[in-house]
Amino acid sequence: MTTKPEIRPDQERLVSHTAYDDFQAREGIPIITGFAVADLRTVEVKPWARLECLGTYINLDGTGGTNDAYVAEIEPGKKMAPERHLFEKNIYVLDGRGATLVGEDPNSRTSFEWKRGSVFSVPINTWHQHVNGSGTEPARFVAVTTAPLVMNYFHNDDFIFNNPFVFEDRVGTARGFQGEGKLYTGGSGRTYVWETNFIPDIETFTTFTWKERGAGGASVFFELADNTQAAHVSQFPVGTYKKAHRHGPGAHVIIISGVGYSLLWPMDGSPTDRMERVDWKVGSMVVPPTNWFHQHFNGGTEPARYLALRWGSQKHSFPMGSAQEGGYDVSVKDGGAQIEYEDEDTAVHDMFEETLKRVGGESNMAEFIPRLRK
Numbered sequence: 001m002t003t004k005p006e007i008r009p010d011q012e013r014l015v016s017h018t019a020y021d022d023f024q025a026r027e028g029i030p031i032i033t034g035f036a037v038a039d040l041r042t043v044e045v046k047p048w049a050r051l052e053c054l055g056t057y058i059n060l061d062g063t064g065g066t067n068d069a070y071v072a073e074i075e076p077g078k079k080m081a082p083e084r085h086l087f088e089k090n091i092y093v094l095d096g097r098g099a100t101l102v103g104e105d106p107n108s109r110t111s112f113e114w115k116r117g118s119v120f121s122v123p124i125n126t127w128h129q130h131v132n133g134s135g136t137e138p139a140r141f142v143a144v145t146t147a148p149l150v151m152n153y154f155h156n157d158d159f160i161f162n163n164p165f166v167f168e169d170r171v172g173t174a175r176g177f178q179g180e181g182k183l184y185t186g187g188s189g190r191t192y193v194w195e196t197n198f199i200p201d202i203e204t205f206t207t208f209t210w211k212e213r214g215a216g217g218a219s220v221f222f223e224l225a226d227n228t229q230a231a232h233v234s235q236f237p238v239g240t241y242k243k244a245h246r247h248g249p250g251a252h253v254i255i256i257s258g259v260g261y262s263l264l265w266p267m268d269g270s271p272t273d274r275m276e277r278v279d280w281k282v283g284s285m286v287v288p289p290t291n292w293f294h295q296h297f298n299g300g301t302e303p304a305r306y307l308a309l310r311w312g313s314q315k316h317s318f319p320m321g322s323a324q325e326g327g328y329d330v331s332v333k334d335g336g337a338q339i340e341y342e343d344e345d346t347a348v349h350d351m352f353e354e355t356l357k358r359v360g361g362e363s364n365m366a367e368f369i370p371r372l373r374k
Contacts, residue, residue, distance in 0.1 A: 018065070019155035020148040030056040035264070036278045036286040040142050040254065041094050045073045052081040058142075062287030064249030065148050066320055067229065067311065069285070073140040074098065074132040082129040086160045087150040088227045089143050090309045092202070092254060093118045094283065096139030102128045102177065104166060112177040112198055117256070119307065120177070120198040121225035123170040125163060142285070144252045144309035146229060170226045186221060187314050190329065195223040195315070202307055203256050207235050212329035214341060215240035215368050223315050230313040235305040236298050239364030241352060244295035245328045245338040246288075248320050251310035253296075255284045258304025261355065262286050263348070264294045271295075271345050293339065295348065299355045341369045 024031060029046045037043060037058060045054035051072065058069040071094070074080055082101075093114050100120070103109035104127055113133065114120060122128040132139040154160060181196030192208045199205060199222065207218035217236040224231060233256075236242055241260075246267055253262070264276040264286075271293075278286045279299075288294040298304040311320035330336025333343070349372070353363050366372040 018148075018152050020065075020068075020151040023147075023151055023157065024057055024059075027057070032056060032058045033060065035061055035276055036280070037284065039281070039283040040071055040285055041140065041283040043071055045071060045140075048072070050081065051083065053078070058285070060252075060285075060287040062249060062251070062289040062292075063148070064290045065152075067144060067146050067250040067252075068148050069142055069144045069252055069309075071140060071142050072130075073138050074130060075138055076132060077135040079129060079131040082127060084125050084127045084161065084163075085147075085150075086125050086154075086163055087145050087147040088121070088124055088225070088229050089145045090121045090224055090227065090229055090231060091119065091141050091143045092307060092309065094140045094142055096132065096134060096137055098133040098139045099131050100128055100177075101131070102126060110177055114198075114200075117201045117203040118199065119202045119222070119224075119231065121227060121229075123197070123225045124167055124227070125165060126167070126170075142252075142254065144229065144250075176225075188329070191219060191221055193221040193223055193314055197225050202233060203305070205233060207233060210234075210329070213245075213338075214243040215365065217242055221314065223313060226315070228313050228316045228318045228320075229309065229311060231307060231309050233305060233307050234296075235303055236296070237303055237364065238298060238301060239356065239362055240368075241297035241365070242295060243338050243341060244293045244344060244348075246291050246293045247328050247337060248311060249287075249290040250320065251288060251308050251312075253286050253288070254307045254309070255280045255282055256305050256307055257282060258298055258300050258302055259359075260297045260299035260304050262288075262294055262296050263351075264288050264292050267291050267293055272347050295344075297352055297355065299352075299361075300359060301361050341365075342371070346371075 029048050045056050048055035054073040056071050097115040099113045101109045101111050176197035179200045181194050184193040186193050207220045210219045219234045222231040259281045261279045265271050327336035331340050
């Protein structure tokens with residue numbers, strides 16, 4: 001016989017919350033929310049006791065609670081507290097220069113130097129410490145991490161930050177932090193992938209034509225520190241824009257050159273029904289919401305380049321990578337997740353032309369859009 005529990009009017013109610021939200025509340029630094037950040041280089045940072053630096057969390061809508069970002073600033077001549085943790089972390093240096101020490105053994109740690117434009121990832125749960133290399137200027141970086149998933153799953157800070165397990169298969173060698181790597185062809189055969197732990201300068205890293213994404217654009221993908229998180233760089237010429245597409249959550253798109261804007265809208269609508277426009281410049285960041293179509297436009301007079309720190313490793317397949325894995329450069333008419341130029345709303349190009357007029361530019365899209373040819 002099953003006993004029915006007694007329900008009392010004064011019974012304590014269970015309140016829903018996440019371990020990650022609770023953790024952030026204890027950190028004591030600002031939290032930025034919304035669709036985008038205007039300039040990561042100038043966001044307000046506050047004293048961060050745990051990491052002995054200045055910082056702010058960035059939890060944009062498009063992450064879906066799967067990953068997050070934070071900005072950390074190291075004051076001149078200072079160093080951050082050493083750390084290790086069971087979540088992945090990919091870093092892009094926004095300003096300044098410095099060095100990072102990596103390794104379990106204090107007598108044989110690897111060190112590497114970084115500067116503005118460097119990208120790197122320390123292997124999961126490996127001891128590391130960041131140091132400002134200047135005695136007069138601050139150093140600032142943005143980090144994209146998998147902390148929300150890890151914390152909400154284990155909800156135990158001590159296990160996450162003080163776990164002695166060493167991932168020997170992911171630590172690698174010192175050469176991985178000297179800029180060395182290996183170039184692969186992507187799984188689709190249409191892209192190129194560079195595997196490494198450290199990229200000295202993402203602003204000048206070689207890109208390769210990816211014609212399927214449109215308008216003379218070029219890209220290169222990165223596998224960092226054997227993570228499930230990955231990255232890619234995309235560059236597109238003056239007077240052009242990329243095709244709209246959609247994918248899963250958590251792609252932190254950071255502008256590293258040029259000016260322009262992005263359009264974002266739900267997959268069941270059109271740009272004219274419900275559209276978010278995000279204008280950007282160097283230092284801006286936008287995270288498209290899960291399965292929202294989004295489209296990036298070069299609205300200036302020089303090539304535009306962005307870095308995306310995101311889910312979607314081609315080496316370690318993971319459900320968060322894309323709603324249509326391998327189909328983000330394939331037309332929706334063929335079962336993919338991309339809108340071809342000939343199928344886009346005509347208002348998209350009209351807005352682009354109006355934007356270029358304000359800076360004295362002209363559209364170069366006639367080569368790619370048949371209806372524009374005279």
